Amino acid sequence: MAVHSINVPEDTDKDGKQVLDLGELAVKMNPQLCKGQAAPLFDVRTLDGKRIRLQDLRGKIVLLTFWASRCGECIADIPMLKELYKAFGNDKRFVMIGLSLDRSAQTLRSFTKSQEMNWTQGLLGDWSQSKIPFLYAVSYIPTTYLIDQNGIMIDVLRGPKTRDAIEKALADLE
Numbered sequence: 001m002a003v004h005s006i007n008v009p010e011d012t013d014k015d016g017k018q019v020l021d022l023g024e025l026a027v028k029m030n031p032q033l034c035k036g037q038a039a040p041l042f043d044v045r046t047l048d049g050k051r052i053r054l055q056d057l058r059g060k061i062v063l064l065t066f067w068a069s070r071c072g073e074c075i076a077d078i079p080m081l082k083e084l085y086k087a088f089g090n091d092k093r094f095v096m097i098g099l100s101l102d103r104s105a106q107t108l109r110s111f112t113k114s115q116e117m118n119w120t121q122g123l124l125g126d127w128s129q130s131k132i133p134f135l136y137a138v139s140y141i142p143t144t145y146l147i148d149q150n151g152i153m154i155d156v157l158r159g160p161k162t163r164d165a166i167e168k169a170l171a172d173l174e
Contacts, residue, residue: 033137035155039064039147040135044099044122047109052097052122054151060095061169062147063088063162066124066138068101069111074142078115080162085119088166093149093173099124099132101141149173 033040039062043053054062065081067074081096088094096119102108105123112121124130136145146154146165157165 033145033153033156035153037153039145039151039153040132041151042099042132042135044124044132047105047112047121047123052120054147057095057147058151059149060093061149061166061173063094063096063144063157063166064136064147065096065098065142065144066101066133066136067098067142069107070102071141077142077144078117080159081119082116084163084166085117087163088170089119091170093170094166096120097122101125101127101130101133 039054041054043051046052063084065077067077069075081098085096089096098112098117098119098121100108100121100123102111102123103126108121108123111117124132127133136143142158144157144162146157146162146169148154148169154169155165
């Protein structure tokens with residue numbers, strides 16, 4: 001938490017308008033997540049009831065996407081994500097995880113089935129129900145991170161550069 005003092009004139013400003021003294025304000029700061037930092041650990045139940053923890057994925061490249069089925073941009077990214085899963089999903093050094101901000105497991109289950117999104121999916125629920133988006137500094141969806149084999153943030157990715165970044169990360173493992 002950061003505290004900053006603001007000097008407010010007692011009654012009026014220079015134009016004679018009445019001023020309200022709000023006193024002390026507490027502002028919750030969003031964390032910044034940058035390349036080279038350790039990715040925040042998470043522990044989430046998948047749609048099939050299994051437990052997925054980032055710390056259990058050491059040694060693998062992780063593509064982590066925050067999304068929701070009600071998000072137009074997220075839906076627009078699905079074909080690209082499906083291509084990535086088709087290209088890299090069988091590589092034992094790679095894991096692809098979707099963390100959904102949908103409100104209902106049934107909604108998520110139905111949507112991922114209809115869209116043939118066969119990679120691991122976890123349900124976070126509404127933004128206010130999970131601290132994980134806050135830890136990852138997610139301010140919009142979709143947001144996709146690439147995490148290296150040591151749990152270090154490689155990059156925040158979008159679009160065509162995602163495939164190149166995965167290929168490079170996997171080549172660096174060799």
